[in-house]
Amino acid sequence: MKELLETTIGKIILGLVVVTVWGINFVSFSEIAGQNEQVAKTSITEISVEDLELPGAKIYTYRASGRDPFFSNTPVRERRLEPTRRNAPEEVYRAPVLSLTGIMDGLAVISGATGETYLVSKGETFNGISVLEVWQDSVLLQHQKNKITLTINN
Numbered sequence: 001m002k003e004l005l006e007t008t009i010g011k012i013i014l015g016l017v018v019v020t021v022w023g024i025n026f027v028s029f030s031e032i033a034g035q036n037e038q039v040a041k042t043s044i045t046e047i048s049v050e051d052l053e054l055p056g057a058k059i060y061t062y063r064a065s066g067r068d069p070f071f072s073n074t075p076v077r078e079r080r081l082e083p084t085r086r087n088a089p090e091e092v093y094r095a096p097v098l099s100l101t102g103i104m105d106g107l108a109v110i111s112g113a114t115g116e117t118y119l120v121s122k123g124e125t126f127n128g129i130s131v132l133e134v135w136q137d138s139v140l141l142q143h144q145k146n147k148i149t150l151t152i153n154n
Contacts, residue, residue, distance in 0.1 A: 093146055096129065100139050100150035108139045110150065 003010075097113035108131065110118045118126045122134050129148075133140040138151040 093144065095146065095148055096127070096143060098129075098141075098148070098150060100152050103134060103136065103139070103152065106134055108134050108150075110139070 099111050100108060101111050101117075102109040107119055107121050110120060110126075112118070112127075120126055120131045122131055124131050128143065130142045131139065132142055132147070138149055141148040141150065
């Protein structure tokens with residue numbers, strides 16, 4: 001089949017099939033569009049003005065009174081604006097992204113968010129973070145007066 005399609009005769013046959021399918025679809029869509037157009041024309045010509053009026057409805061007539069609807073007749077009160085005093089926004093504490101990957105002989109192996117690894121023990125400080133305690137499966141840290149507990153693989 002592949003060899004047939006690669007030849008000139010195969011390409012001609014494939015082209016004829018494509019043109020035939022395209023032509024059938026074009027004729028089908030033309031018929032559908034023609035039917036919809038005829039339905040639209042007949043339905044519009046069959047509507048009369050009486051059909052558009054609601055039975056028993058009052059007809060609204062506009063009376064221009066010279067009043068601008070966008071202008072308020074209410075007197076404007078003058079008000080002195082005081083500058084607002086805004087309190088400094090409270091800083092939200094964001095704990096550093098750390099994970100405890102291991103503990104051996106009182107040394108903790110801590111990994112940071114960007115892939116850096118720290119080997120620290122009790123009393124040491126790294127990146128502004130103090131190591132308060134090192135236990136068998138967890139570490140107690142202090143960062144900006146906030147205490148953080150890391151457990152292994154958590």
